[in-house]
Amino acid sequence: MRDAYLIGAGQSAYGAFPEESYRSLFRTAFEAAAESVPDGFETDDVDEAFVGTLGVGGRQLGLSGPAVTEHVGLDGVPCTRVENACAASGFALRSAVQAVRSGMADVALAGGFEVMSDASSDVTKYWLGVSGETEWERLSGTTFAGVYAQMAAAHMAAHGTTREQLSRVAVKNHENAASNPHAQLDFPCSLEDAQSAPVVADPLTLYHCCPTSDGAAVALVASEDVVATYAADPIRIAGVGAASDDVGLFQRETYAGIPASRRAGEAAYEAAGIGPDDLDFAEVHDCFAIAELLAYEDLGFCERGEAGALIESGRTDRDGDLPVNTSGGLKAKGHPIGATGAGQAVEAFKQLTGAAGDRQLDDPVRGLTHNVGGSGGAAVVHVFERESEVGA
Template identity: 70%
Template sequence: MSEVYVVGAGQTPFGSYPDESYRTLFADAYEAAVDSVEGSIGTSDVDEAMIATLGVGGRQLGLSGPAVTEHVGLHNVPCTRIENACAAGGFAVRQAVQAIKSGMADVVVAGGFEVMTDMSADTTKYWLGVSGETEWERLTGTTFSGVYAQMADAYLERYDATVEDLSRVAVKNHDNGAKNPKAHLGFTCSLEDATNAPAVADPLNLYHCCPTSDGAAVAILASEDVVDEYTDHRVRVAGSGAASDRVGLAERESYTSISATKEAAEQAYGMAGVGADDLDFAEVHDCFAIAELVAYEDLGFCEPGEAATLLRDGKTDIDGELPVNTSGGLKSKGHPIGATGTGQVVEVFDQLTGSAGDRQLEEPRYGLTHNVGGSGGATAVHVFEREVAR
């Protein structure tokens, strides 16, 4: 099977753009991705497109995938719309990898978009809720913050972690997001600010929750047969893993771990031939602060119960041993659902090609993306490698 490479990646700024069309947002991200390709790439080069979107506000109906690909001139290119809640973007990348590895395509666009701020908060909350367990969570009044609050409560009770540790996640990611011109909440915050913010769902407060965002992100993937036509800087998709789990939190064996993440990570590490110790940085799904702490453990960055220590010791800071969410993460960069997973790939591509600006790490080789749907019903994990001369 062919090796797969990311030859271009770009995104819009994430934020609030209620007057923007999802078509124009996608077009801006697609143009940014094309512009990032070193060589020349045209619409006639693209063999297939995988487009991620939840479809907040009813846009899940109809041909929303072809609507954006046709808008950018990808005429007659087969388009598959991917919906896997908040993990849609990660699964779009996975489908693109599979299309190339199968030999059916040489160049595939993996993109995502979402417009979430053009309706009332109550309506948006409804559409976000459909990504969880319907009968026993959403219809009984449980929100996503409520579900993750249950996870946080269980974690804080079981392990040596505090609400202040949740706030440390916010402080770190806002520090990184303040260096990212594409971030929705691109400002810093103090530990005091993040700890004393208004409650949302105890023990989670406002600074422990990601924003509702609009935006789009696109990655362009190519096979080893054609990669040299587009770039001299090879960013290989070294590993791809995915898994699903019970959608409802109450149906799972644990509130303090996401088994789909563990399984997807094991697959991705196995395919890449590396382990967590080989990573230079990671973009993880921090929709709520507790989700980042749980991800540290599920992805093998530390043992169960040690995430808070990893964070307190500064090991996941941008100048630490394993920087996490150099982009600002969902917490600061934003969370336009369909674009989140592909947006993580944009950050990895920028880091591995030396294009991350003030956030640039020193010659990273391996980066990881971790994209979760709902509270853990689906997870996609990818490992990327900056190939060095042999």
């Protein structure tokens, strides 16, 4: 199996853009990704494409992948649409890595898009709900926020987690988003703001919830045989892990964790030959504040039940030992469902190539991205590393 490398990554801004279409957002992301390749990139170089989207609102549900790849000039390139709810483009990236490692492609595109702002709140609530179990969750009236509120309540009951600790996730990620020109909620949030905001689904307040977003992201993956054409100091995709689970929260072994995340993380660490202590940063799936705390435990950043103490310690702050969600995360950067996983790879690429601007970390070598579908029915984890610095 050949090594796979992340040679470029880019995204559109995330937010509400009534003047944009899903095609134009994807073009913006594709052009940004192509421009980010250190030694140049041509559209004709792409051998295979994988595009993630949920299809909020019902637009272009059939052939939505070719609809955007054709728009950016990839006529004739095989394209597969990937749908795994909020993990759609994370799994698209996994598919691109598999295509490159297998020899099927030398260069593969992984991307995603979503347009969510042009639907009413009731319609958007419906489309978010389709990522849960249909008969016993969505059709019985449970919302996406309601499912994560149950997870938060379970974690609080089991481990003493507090609303203040949930709120610290929001404060941290808003602070990071304020330094990200692509972020949707690019303004600070105080601890008091987060705790006193209107309740969406108890115990979650408005500031514990991600926004609905429009946006697109693209990552470009190359094989070890051609990577020198694109970058002298490439970013190796050192490990990939994925897992699935029961779609319905009520069907799983626990409400206070996401088993698919744990299994995906363990597989990615094993493939990369590292452990969580070897990471310099992570982008984790924080659609709600509780989701980030669950990720700390599921990915081995701390022991089970210690996530609240970890966020309070400051270790996951941008100046901490393990910065988490330097982009602002889904919570503040935004969460255009189909684009989120690829968007996490954009932040990893920027951090590892020194292109993260005001939020740039001090010489990171390894980073992780973690993307969850629904409330944990699927999860995918990628480990990225600056190959030239590994073992240096």
